[in-house]
Amino acid sequence: MKEKTMTSSLTNSHASSTYGANPVKEGEVRLNEMGSQVVEGYTCKPVDYDANRPIMHYKTLLLLCDDERCGKAGKTDKASELREILKSMGLNKGENRIKISRTGCYGACRFRQVCQVTENTKANGNIKNNALWLRHTHHFDDTKWREVFTLLSTNKILEELLDEKHFIPMKVYE
Ligand code: FES
Numbered sequence: 673m674k675e676k677t678m679t680s681s682l683t684n685s686h687a688s689s690t691y692g693a694n695p696v697k698e699g700e701v702r703l704n705e706m707g708s709q710v711v712e713g714y715t716c717k718p719v720d721y722d723a724n725r726p727i728m729h730y731k732t733l734l735l736l737c738d739d740e741r742c743g744k745a746g747k748t749d750k751a752s753e754l755r756e757i758l759k760s761m762g763l764n765k766g767e768n769r770i771k772i773s774r775t776g777c778y779g780a781c782r783f784r785q786v787c788q789v790t791e792n793t794k795a796n797g798n799i800k801n802n803a804l805w806l807r808h809t810h811h812f813d814d815t816k817w818r819e820v821f822t823l824l825s826t827n828k829i830l831e832e833l834l835d836e837k838h839f840i841p842m843k844v845y846e
Pocket residue numbers: 737738739740741742743776777778779780781782784786
């Protein structure tokens with residue numbers, strides 16, 4: 673590890689506004705989300721590769737659509753911003769970790785920016801918050817996201833505590 677450059681060039685591996693478009697440059701030292709140094713030319717590939725290393729536990733996984741129409745609605749790199757909020761709340765790791773992942777189009781662009789809530793029901797996820805779909809999340813400000821994160825991390829039931837207008841309805845079409 674290049675100790676002399678660690679302090680001056682550490683950045684979030686997903687700091688770019690376009691996923692995968694911010695590879696590590698020559699001489700730059702960057703850590704990925706798992707705290708591993710990233711290979712030059714890559715965005716997240718670790719230098720010390722372990723094919724059997726377990727993935728990091730999460731209680732809640734938020735699948736945020738970042739495809740064309742949702743991405744444009746959001747305007748900013750919302751996934752990166754939400755990760756920073758989670759870090760500030762201490763919810764980026766540990767038992768109640770909330771993970772943010774970008775997705776492609778769900779075919780539900782009319783509800784953009786779409787965010788699906790999934791819960792890790794094999795561990796400590798709350799099944800009552802599983803398979804919820806949030807709509808127009810690009811209108812959520814940081815305070816609103818903090819409220820959502822707090823509710824999720826404390827296993828409160830979102831449908832009981834958030835306005836109905838935030839949820840995408842679902843039906844069976846024949
Ligand atoms: S671009 Fe997000 S649902 Fe289509």
